[in-house]
Amino acid sequence: MTPRYLFFGLVFVVCGCSKGFLNVNSNPNAPSSGAPSLIFTNAEAFTATIINGNGGSGFGDFFNLNYPMSYEALSSNYQVAYNITRNNYTSTDFAGVWTDIYHNLNDYLQVGEGASGEPFLAAGAKVMEALDYQMLVDGYGxxxxxxxxxxxxxxxxPSYDNAQAVYNACLGKLDSAIAIFESDSVTANGSYNPGNADIIFQGSPASWVQLANTLKLRLLLHEVTVSSQASTIQAEAAKIAADPNGCLGAGQTAFVNPGYAKDAASHLNPLWSTMGYSITGALANADQSANSYFMAKLASYNDPRVGFFYLCDPSTGQxxxxxxxxxxNASATYVGSGPQVNASTNSIVYPYNVSTSLATWGILQGATQKSILVSSWESLFLQAEAIERGLLPGGDAAAEAAYQSAITDHFTYLSVYTNGTVSAAPSTFAAAYYGQALANVGWTSSPDKIQAIITQKYISLCFTNAEEAWTDFRRTGFPGDLPLSTDPAALYPRVLRFIYPQSxxxxxxxxxxxxxxxxxxSPKIFWMP
Incomplete structure (x- = not known):
């Protein structure tokens, strides 16, 4: 078996072969080449980078949506980025979203075209293409x-296709992929399986079906209020309900890890290198501070996760x-938690004096931590919403169970311990949290179940999928108190879409x-009210 660190190096060799060709309008100076399995590995890693960091184009991918979603704020110690504070984005902002995703799509196209006799890779490429096109539509229409x-x-x-038609095409891609993954051509003994070349599920067809169903459910809920899609939504939801594989469940996050390593800047986990530390240990996020709205939101719910999102002042623990x-606030602390160790006592500074045997916790868990492609908690919140809307079976009890399981899974991922010890599991603290008689926290105490689901989903997506939180806000209006920019010269109240790139x-x-x-x-994305 290829060692993980060596395998990671192979991933970047393939990436180097395909750069320059991938732009939708670029000339093919160096066409993608190589074994489909290696291109697939590289493409999976690059999708994770687009979602979790600043992509291959540097500044301009989804990470800057953390500002308008009030997950982070700007530091007063740096020049203010007025395009951000004034919601005055132009055709040069978020350009990396467009170029990087089309780069990524071209790699998946190469996989699909080159995977003759390898149905697993062809099906996986379809799933990832649907994800990429969904992200593009949600940003650009x-x-x-x-x-x-x-x-x-x-x-x-290339001409432009109607956004709703692209959504329907994505549903078709996912249906096709599911059919392949559940067919004998993939599941039969002796058929090709990429194994560790699949750095998401290590060659598990059932897991890929769960991811495909989760992405399908995401698409359906995005457009759930579009009347012309009602019959499509019902039919596709029925397929999900009838599929024994279902969606991603508790503990089944679609992680990506090509073998992140500390030997080179390009090998660091993309979230870590974007909002944590450089290869030399230098702070990478000195211009990004904690957000006072998000802190207050968590405090109003007695939510213990604040120190798992933000660095804290060691003198106050907050x-x-x-x-x-x-x-x-010139004294604002940085975004991103992480194991802060007191050098003299060798103990973790925050959240409490927990055992040093607790290796990882919070958003920043280490330079080699896994990247999140689609989290189990997002999937569970999607299922809770779909059940509550009557698209999936089970009624109120099933919706409540999915809601509570989503919160529990997020507490578990962050390793939330709130009493200074590790004697109880994070699930215990999660249960205490959602057991409160507070609207949008406790299920029975929440008169608007959809608002509760979207609010808790918003909290759980902090720093791991700002685009999905942005989409939820644009389609539902929750959280309803999401603040406007405090910049008096703000050009628009909110950013509702991206402008096509200057290219x-x-x-x-x-x-x-x-x-x-x-x-x-303007114009709005087709699913927006």
């Missing part, structure tokens, strides 16, 4: 789809934050201009 990535066929200026907008206006002008005038607030 209409996008190139049917003509995308066809430069070898002479398509240099973080200190800034609002979204113009920073006002499209430069190289695909005729097609992108058919989309009309695009701003951070």
């Amino acid at each position: 209409d996008i190139p789809y049917s003509q995308a990535l066809q430069l070898p066929q002479g398509v240099t200026n 973080p200190s934050g800034n609002p979204f907008g113009i920073p006002t 499209e206006y430069d190289s695909n002008k005729d097609n992108v201009e058919k989309e009309g005038t695009v701003s951070p607030v």
Whole structure:
């Protein structure tokens, strides 16, 4: 078996082969090549980087959505980024979302086209393509789809497809992938299995079906209020309910780990290198502070997770934050928890004097921690919402169970211990938390179950999937008290979508201009109210 550290090196060799070709409008100076399994490995790792860090293009991927979602704020010790505080994003902001995802899609296209006789890889590529296109639609609306990535066929200026049509195409991709994964061609003995070349599920067809169903449920709930999709939503939800594999359940997070290592900056876990520390141990996030709204939100729910999201002042054991907008607190602490050890006593400073045998906790658990592709708690919150809306069976009791299981799984991931010892499991503290008679915390105390689900999901997605939290807010309005920017010169109240990147206006002008005038607030994504 290939050692993990060596295997990780192979991943980056393949990545180097495919860069430059992957842009939807780029010329193929160096086409993707290599065994489909190696390209697949690289593509899986790069998808995780897009979601968890700043992608291959550096500044501009989903990470900056943590600001308008009030997960983080700007530090007063640095030049204020007015495009962020004023919601004045342009065609150069978030450009990495577009370029990196289309780069990633091209790799999955190469896998699908090259995986003759390898149905597992072809099906996995379909699932990941659906994820990528979903993220693009949720940010941009209409996008190139049917003509995308066809430069070898002479398509240099791809037309834009209707966003809802792309969603339906993604549902079709997921159905097709599920059919392959559940067929004898994949599950029969002797058929090709990528094993450890699949750095998400190590070649488990059942796990891939669960991920596909979870992504399908995500798509359905995003568009749940779109009346023209009602019959499609009901039919697809029925397929999920009838599938014995179901969705990702408790403890079944889709993690990605290509073999993150401390030997090079490019080998660090992307979340760690974005909001934690560099290869030399230098602080990577000095311009990012804790957010005062999020801290207050947690405090109002007696939520013990605040110190698991933010660094804390050792003298007080608590973080200190800034609002979204113009920073006002020069003493604000940094985003990102992590094992803070007192050098003289060799004990963890926060959250309490817990045993040093507790190796990892909080959002930042180490430079080699796994990346989250889709978390089990998100899946469980999706299931709770679908049950509550009548799309999945089980009624109120099943919705409550999924809701509480989601909270428990997040406490478990963060290793939330609140009493200074590790004598009880995080599930014990989770039960005490959701057992409170507080609206949007305790199930029976929450008159609006959807609001409770989305509120707790919002808390759990802090720093691990800001785009999904942003999408939930845009489609439901929860959390209802999410603050506006404090910058008096804010151009728009909120960012509701991305502007197409300047590269499209430069190289695909005729097609992108058919989309009309695009701003951070218009036109809305098709599923928005």
